[in-house]
Amino acid sequence: SVTSLPQVLFAFVGKDFASLVEISMCTAGFTLTYWPLVGSNLAGSDVFAMAFAYVYCTWGMHHIWAIACPLRTAMLIGVMVAFCDFLFCGIMPKAHELVPAFGGCGLLLLLACPNRWAVSHMLYQHAVGVGSTLPGSNTGHWAEYGFPLDKLPKTCPDATESVGERWRQGNGFACHTGQLYLLGVLFRFVAALCLLATSSAKASGGSLSLGAPSEKHARLVRNLIVIFVVFFVLLELTLLGLTH
Known part of the structure; x- marks a missing residue:
């Protein structure tokens, strides 16, 4: 519809940029609480950088549930995803047990897990931080x-x-935290597609999608969008695994 593109550009992108202030405040609160209490070799700036990237990433993930699902369903999915995020962070079960799982696709679960990236970066910074005696030790x-x-x-x-x-x-x-930002951008792209589809359906009276002329075509368009999103996400996760 005519209003879909402005809605995506101004409502979604604008609010997402505005949320950077909230992300910064959340990150600052975490840093000021976590860093003084934990005996870690991470500098305060390292904790802030890691936490900001992590919150930015998960913020984008929750955009998807908030847009694609009703309120109660989105809240339920958010809780379930939080548990899965801890489950697939590679600590328990361990990463080397997850990688060969699901026909060798377990690596994709690790790559899609913000907790995994945050833990991996935090442990790296702890190992190489100022005063660390860990490198080279057994x-x-x-x-x-x-x-x-x-x-x-x-x-x-x-x-x-x-x-x-x-x-x-x-x-x-x-x-480094670059992959967390890339993952956050990927989540926001998927959320924008969801917003485009839902706003188009609402503008058409709630039953049609992306200007489809009939209910049959609408279902076809929705199925094609779902297939595209699934394969696009799998491709992007595979490319994420090729980063350094």
Whole structure:
């Protein structure tokens, strides 16, 4: 419809930019609470950078549920996704157990998990932070959970191997937060598609989608959108695994 594009551009994009203030406040509250209480080698700026990227990413994820689902359903999905986020962060069950799962597609679950990226980056910063004596040490506990200290990235970003290759080999470190921002952009793109479809349907009286001339065509358009989104997300997650 005529109003769909302005709605996406101004309502969605504008509100998303405005939410950066809320994300910053949330991140500052977390940093000022977490950093002084935890004996970590991370600097305060490292904690803030990690938390900001994580909240930015999950904020985009919850855009999808808020747009595509009714209020109560969106709240329920948000709670369920939060549990799944912790489940697929690679700690328990461990990442090397998840990677070969589901016919070898378990790596995609790790790549789509904001918690996984945040934990991987936080542990990397803890291992290389000021005052750390961990690099080069034989801490088997770290290796048991997929973070071998003898395989810390030498440079950042480490161009010798992609993230996906490292995670398959049991090396779960992530030396920067770039992938969290890419994942957040991906979630926002999917949310924008959902907004385009739902706003078009509402503008057409609630039954049609994207200007389809009949109910049959509307169902076809919706199914094509779903198929496109699924394959697009899988492609983007695969490309995310090729980053460094």
